[in-house]
Amino acid sequence: MSNSSFDDGEKDAGFDKSREVEVDEPHLTEEQEDLREAGEPPFTSHVDTTSGGDSPLARVASEKPSVNNIKSVPNGGLRAWLQVLGSFFLFCNTWGIVNTFGTYQTYYEVGILASSSASDISWIGSVQAFLLMLVGTVTGPIYDAGYVRHLLLGGSLLLVFGQMMLSLCTEYWQVFLAQAVCMGIGAGCLFVPAVAILSTYFSTKIATATGLAAAGSSLGGVVYPIVFYKLQPTIGFAWATRVLGFLMLATLAISNSVMRVRVLPAGRRKFVDLTAFTEAPYVLFVAGGCLAFMGxxxxxxxxxxxxxxxxxxxxxxxxxxxSIINAASTFGRIIPGYVGDKIGPFNMIIPCSLLTGVLCFCLISSRSVTTVILDLVFYGLFSGTLVSLPPTIFVHLTKNRAVIGTRMGMGFAIFSIGLLVGTPICGAILNATGSYTYVWIFGGALTLAGTALIAASRVAKGGFSLMKKV
Known part of the structure; x- marks a missing residue:
């Protein structure tokens, strides 16, 4: 490059070398500044050895796409939408399995675990959900190291194996190991790829893509309980459980076939990013999410x-x-995700979470089939946002896209505590009082308390303006 062209380049960049003063640049908002910085291609420095190493360092674009380079994100196309399809079936067999446990809870109370209390039985489902989120913090660095195929295949095998072993169980400890531990760890292995891969294929459409994928949990929550309930009286618990295992095997095979990693972080991810806990929006959001998931x-x-x-x-x-809750939740994952891309994920999740808590209270006065079904339809519709939008919000709260996985894993690990203790506490309340009224009060109060903290996170991030996209 000639000296004249080099000077011209500096002038174009906003610095006139002849006058040695900076040329004023147009004022950019914080959001525009973040996008501009993230949009810059990655550069590496090297010495031009052709001139004896005396020439100045030249910047050259890296051959590999950067995880921070928003401009390189496809944001659509066949391959990107195939990732959504694969993630859809991962959600179907992770959160979909968690959403199915209510059917097992009811069956176990009068079936093979009739001698166990409702609280003891609910620990199986809560530990399964807890491991789904917690294992993600361990498998995150494995994902970043490039072992995505191992996570997908290993998680799929653990899920199917646990389901098949469940069909042989007759005692509480056996059910706990198969359904809670084995399937929970398998689901945890799949959860990180389900959300992390999508963030590398979509930018402005990330909430929509995640919402469509998260709708898979609703499909699993609709299909699996119906299949189990219809087959169990005719072919028995063992074979009904195996049929679900075969359905899981078929759908997970699709995910393993189509999902591909587009780009990985340049370096291995830190296990914990302690700087996140110095940021009020992040701390308030994870605390709010923990309380909301508890109820x-x-x-x-x-x-x-x-x-x-x-x-x-x-x-x-x-x-x-x-199945009614989960069917309605399908729309509660897709529609809020699409709207969240337009108005901001925080502005979408707060009113939906608020209504979720109110609807839990409404179950206290629901005394007919009609009122219960109506309540459940709206509960499923609004509660879906608490599953589909948090990954998008974690992206929104993280300027450096290279640590999104770390912060997302940390956040979901904290959420998992709420999942772990919430439903067993409900069982203990039911055992102590004999009334479901206090169960609904507990669930509604915790969800509303979580909503309040999420709203505080939104204010800390974007201020009090209701019209601002946050």
């Missing part, structure tokens, strides 16, 4: 037994209540 699954686990024991519905109808 969120009360209806998922207990609404079927509530309807049967109170005489609101017979067993044949009550077994469909969980």
């Amino acid at each position: 969120l699954y009360a209806p998922f686990f207990y609404v079927q037994s509530y309807a049967i024991e109170t005489g609101i519905a017979n067993a044949d109808l009550a077994f469909y209540f969980l």
